[in-house]
Amino acid sequence: MTRAELDKNPGDVAAMFDDIAARYDLVNDVLSLGQDRLWRRAVVNAVEAYSGELVLDLAAGTGTSSESFTARGARVVACDFSLGMLRVGARRRGGASRRGVTLVAGDALRLPFADETFDAVTISFGLRNVADTAQALRELRRVTKVGGRLVVCEFSHIPVAAVDQVYNRYLMAALPVIARRITGESAAYEYLSESIAEWPDQAALARLVQDAGWSRVAWRNLTLGVVALHRGVRTA
Numbered sequence: 241m242t243r244a245e246l247d248k249n250p251g252d253v254a255a256m257f258d259d260i261a262a263r264y265d266l267v268n269d270v271l272s273l274g275q276d277r278l279w280r281r282a283v284v285n286a287v288e289a290y291s292g293e294l295v296l297d298l299a300a301g302t303g304t305s306s307e308s309f310t311a312r313g314a315r316v317v318a319c320d321f322s323l324g325m326l327r328v329g330a331r332r333r334g335g336a337s338r339r340g341v342t343l344v345a346g347d348a349l350r351l352p353f354a355d356e357t358f359d360a361v362t363i364s365f366g367l368r369n370v371a372d373t374a375q376a377l378r379e380l381r382r383v384t385k386v387g388g389r390l391v392v393c394e395f396s397h398i399p400v401a402a403v404d405q406v407y408n409r410y411l412m413a414a415l416p417v418i419a420r421r422i423t424g425e426s427a428a429y430e431y432l433s434e435s436i437a438e439w440p441d442q443a444a445l446a447r448l449v450q451d452a453g454w455s456r457v458a459w460r461n462l463t464l465g466v467v468a469l470h471r472g473v474r475t476a
């Protein structure tokens with residue numbers, strides 16, 4: 241089992257997700273106590289993709305985060321650099337391009353798309369795993385049409401210190417143990433806990449989004465701040 245470190249070496253990150261791909265979605269459901277479904281619904285509402293629009297779901301993994309964008313008739317490109325995650329997604333759907341979702345292999349730091357391709361771009365639980373956050377945000381902006389939207393869904397920090405401490409104890413002590421019970425290994429989930437702990441808080445991430453050229457940047461907390469949704473618009 242490959243475990244990524246906090247330098248987010250791309251080879252290690254991709255190999256780690258290749259290794260956990262088969263059980264990724266099940267483990268998510270269990271570890272988040274089903275909250276992941278609420279978070280995904282919030283992302284879909286924030287992206288507000290309509291019929292005829294083209295959405296990029298970056299770091300889409302198995303494509304679970306991508307499907308709901310098609311409900312109102314948008315088409316989705318689900319892009320990820322873990323071929324293992326993409327393969328699981330393709331197997332589940334019976335092909336790499338099904339029901340409005342097309343799975344594409346690509347690196348967030350050098351997206352394989354032309355400038356101003358997408359009406360909206362989104363990334364769920366992916367930005368934290370990318371080696372260069374600022375470069376990924378700039379690439380997302382490059383491939384977005386002027387007037388297009390960005391939605392980032394990522395683990396964050398609970399603003400109430402006492403509650404955050406309890407949550408951090410769950411992350412560091414309980415989460416890897418539960419993951420080991422389900423999957424038989426815990427290294428990838430130790431990385432998950434550590435990467436969440438060292439991830440910037442809501443305000444700091446908003447600054448990074450702004451510095452990458454996005455306008456009208458705002459965020460809102462989900463589940464007390466366990467997760468935050470950051471939004472931005474490309475205005476020029």
Ligand SMILES: C[S@@+](CC[C@H](N)C(=O)[O-])C[C@H]1O[C@@H](n2cnc3c(N)ncnc32)[C@H](O)[C@@H]1O
Binds near residue numbers: 300303363
């Ligand atoms: C925690 S999963 C999230 C998957 C999906 N978005 C979801 O919400 O379930 C993180 C994903 O980010 C992908 N990833 C990390 N760095 C990447 C990069 N530089 N380019 C493309 N994908 C990347 C990993 O391969 C992995 O599938």
